Amino acid sequence: MLARQRQAAILDRVRTTGGVRVTELAAEFGVSDMTIRRDLETLHEQGLLAKVHGGATVPGPSSTDEPGFHAKSVRQLTEKAAIAGRAAELVRPGAAVALSAGTTTAELARRLVGVPGLTVVTNSLPVAEILHAQGRTDQTVVLTGGVRTPSDALVGPLAVEAIRSLHLDLLFLGVHGITERAGFTTPNLMEAETDRALVAAADRLVVLADHTKWGTVGISSIVGLSAADVLVTDDRMAPEARRVLDEKVGELVVVASPGRATTEGTAR
Structure with missing residues (x-):
């Protein structure tokens, strides 16, 4: 295989899985570690791609890059729908739940509008609008107030x-990025503080994150991976990411995206 062909294959692997290891690529292509490192x-x-210790990942955005709500709302639609559907099963009638800002x-x-007796606390304008539009008299929606961010979150003191x-x-916490070292992160410093207050107020933390969040790092950490009681993600999450998350979070739930052959499962 020519170097250009090998590099094209490596790039395709990174884009498909989210990350690669030097040793695995060297074994697969029958070349030295040094050759793979040059590639x-x-x-x-x-x-x-972005080089990391022992391998490479997809290039991530700036740690302070904060896309608007509309821009994010058109990404990974099927994955977000599958994640949200599974997360809704965790909610019981009459519960007091919080939903952080985010498109997931x-x-x-949208899936909680039919759950009776809910009290929903949120710092997300879109979440409040979705629930309020239903006009249910048996649901209470509490909007925190605060300073509005580009992602339509209300944050600050x-x-x-x-x-x-x-x-x-x-x-239910939406996040901008996930890494083993930084944990769950956001590109907005004030949003991180607000999210930490939500984490402290809740008995259980359920993180909702599609596969694209792995390897992305926002400027501010919210909490470490071990703080999550449950993490719900989709089946395109890279195997290495699944291994790390399975070790760190309380329960890793992997759901199948519509149209894919794999089935929903729980890592442990």
């Missing part, structure tokens, strides 16, 4: 102060 360096210099939590809100006096059964 990765070439692809890195072209901006096609907004998708979850007003939001934090409102959350601190609450006691919640469940928090």
Whole structure:
């Protein structure tokens, strides 16, 4: 195999799985580790992948890059729908739950409109609008207040102060990025503080994150991976990411995206 062909195959693998290891690629292509490292360096210099210790991942955005709600709402639609559908099964009538800002939590809100007796606390304008539009008299929606971010989250001291006096059964947390070292992250410093207040107020933390969040790092960590009681993701999450998450989070739930052959499962 020519170097260019091998590099094309490596790039395809990174884009499919989210990350690769030097040792695995060397064994697969029958070349030395040094040859693979040169291939990765070439692809890195072209901006096609990001080199990391022992391998490479897809290139991530800036740690302070914060896409707007609308921009994010058109990404990974099938995965978010599958994740939200599974997360909704965790909610019981009469519960007090919190939904953080995010497009996946907004998708979850659409599935909670039929659950009777809910009290929903949120710092997300879209989530509040979705629930309020149904006009259910047996549901209570609490909007925290605060300063609005590009992702339509309400954050800052007003939001934090409102959350601190609450006691919640469940928090469904949407995140910008996930790595083993940084944990669950966001590109907005004030949003991280608000999310930490939500985590502290809830008995259980359920993180909702599609496969694209792995390897992305926001400027501020919310909590470490071990803080999550449950993480719900889709079946395109890279095997290495699944291994790390299975070791760190309380329960890893992997759901099948519509149209894929794999079936929903729980890692443990």
